[in-house]
Amino acid sequence: MVDQLSAVFAALADPTRRAILARLRDGEATVAELAEPFAMSQPAVSKHLKVLEQAGLITRTRRATARLSHLRAEPLRTARDWLGDYRAYWQESHDRLDDLLTELQEKDT
Amino acid sequence: MVDQLSAVFAALADPTRRAILARLRDGEATVAELAEPFAMSQPAVSKHLKVLEQAGLITRTRRATARLSHLRAEPLRTARDWLGDYRAYWQESHDRLDDLLTELQEKDT
DNA sequence: CGCCTTCATAACCAATTTGTTCTGAAACCA
DNA sequence: TGGTTTCAGAACAAATTGGTTATGAAGGCG
Numbered sequence A, B: 001m002v003d004q005l006s007a008v009f010a011a012l013a014d015p016t017r018r019a020i021l022a023r024l025r026d027g028e029a030t031v032a033e034l035a036e037p038f039a040m041s042q043p044a045v046s047k048h049l050k051v052l053e054q055a056g057l058i059t060r061t062r063r064a065t066a067r068l069s070h071l072r073a074e075p076l077r078t079a080r081d082w083l084g085d086y087r088a089y090w091q092e093s094h095d096r097l098d099d100l101l102t103e104l105q106e107k108d109t
Numbered sequence C: 001c002g003c004c005t006t007c008a009t010a011a012c013c014a015a016t017t018t019g020t021t022c023t024g025a026a027a028c029c030a
Numbered sequence D: 001t002g003g004t005t006t007c008a009g010a011a012c013a014a015a016t017t018g019g020t021t022a023t024g025a026a027g028g029c030g
Helices: A004-012 A015-024 A031-035 A042-054 A074-084 A096-108 B004-012 B015-024 B031-035 B042-054 B074-084 B096-108
Strands: A058-063 A066-071 B058-063 B066-071
Touching: A004 A015, A004 A042, A004 A074, A004 B004, A015 A031, A015 A042, A015 A066, A015 B004, A031 A042, A031 A066, A042 A058, A074 B074, B004 B015, B004 B042, B004 B074, B015 B031, B015 B042, B015 B066, B031 B042, B031 B066, B042 B058
Parallel strands: none
Antiparallel strands: A058 A066, B058 B066
16 A cells, blocks of 8 residues: 555445444454454454554554554544545535535534 | 445545546546546556446446546545544544634634 | 447456464463 | 463465456447
8 A cells, every 4th residue: 555545545445444443432442352343353353453553543552461452543634634625526506605505504513 | 345435435545546536526527538647548447437436426427439427526425424523533632622722723614 | 331439348367355263472370 | 480361473265456458339420
C-alpha cells in the first residue's frame, strides 16, 4: 500500500475491522477481548490488528503478557476530510435556496 | 461484498478509482476520457468502473457508441456519516473547554 | 451494406487478502 | 524453575484483486 489514504480506506473496507474500531471507542482492549465477538481464530484477529496498526488506526502497548490496542482516530479525520470534498455533489438539487438550506443544516450538526 | 459500506470503502481504497471519481466531478465522461490519464489498458479502466458502479458511486448511460459515467455521491455521504461517529476521538484533549472550542470550530466550517 | 469506433467480456496470470493450524516467545505466577 | 497465559509469526490454502491480451457486440457513418 503506497499512500496513507488508501491504507485507511482499505482497513475500513472490512466489517470485522470496523467492529474492532467501534469496540475500541470504549477503551483499550486485549487481543482476546477483541476476538471474543467473532467466529474466528486468534491469529486472524491479530492479522486484522496489524492491518489497523499499519493504517495508523490503532497503537499498541504491552501490559504483562497482554497486548493492548488503543484507538487512534486521527486518520479517520483525514478520510472524512477527503469525503468532504464531495459534499456539493451528494445533494440532488443545486439551486441557490437549496444550497442555503443545506448550508444552515450543516451548521446545526 | 456483503454490505454497502464495505463496498464503498473498498472502492475508495484504490487511487485510480479515487482519481476517476475526482474527474467525474467535472461532469460525465466516456471510458476513453477516463482512461486517458492512466498508464493502463481500457479493460482495466472498465473493471474499475464496474467496481465503482457496484458500490453505487457512479451510474452509466449510453450515447451512441459511448458509455458515459456519472458521479453518484450519495454513498460518500453515508461513508462520511460513519466516520463522523469518531469525531469525538480524533482530538487529543478531552476536557470541557477543549470540547467547547472544538464545537464552535465545527460550526464555523 | 460494410467499416470504424467504443467498449465489455473472457481467459489468463501474479500478487494480495483472509482465513486456517501449528509452533514458540515473552512475561507473569506457584 | 517450571508451568500457564497471551499473543505473534510461519506455513499453507482458497478467494479476490488488478492487471494483461484477444475477441466480438453495438451503434453510427460513407
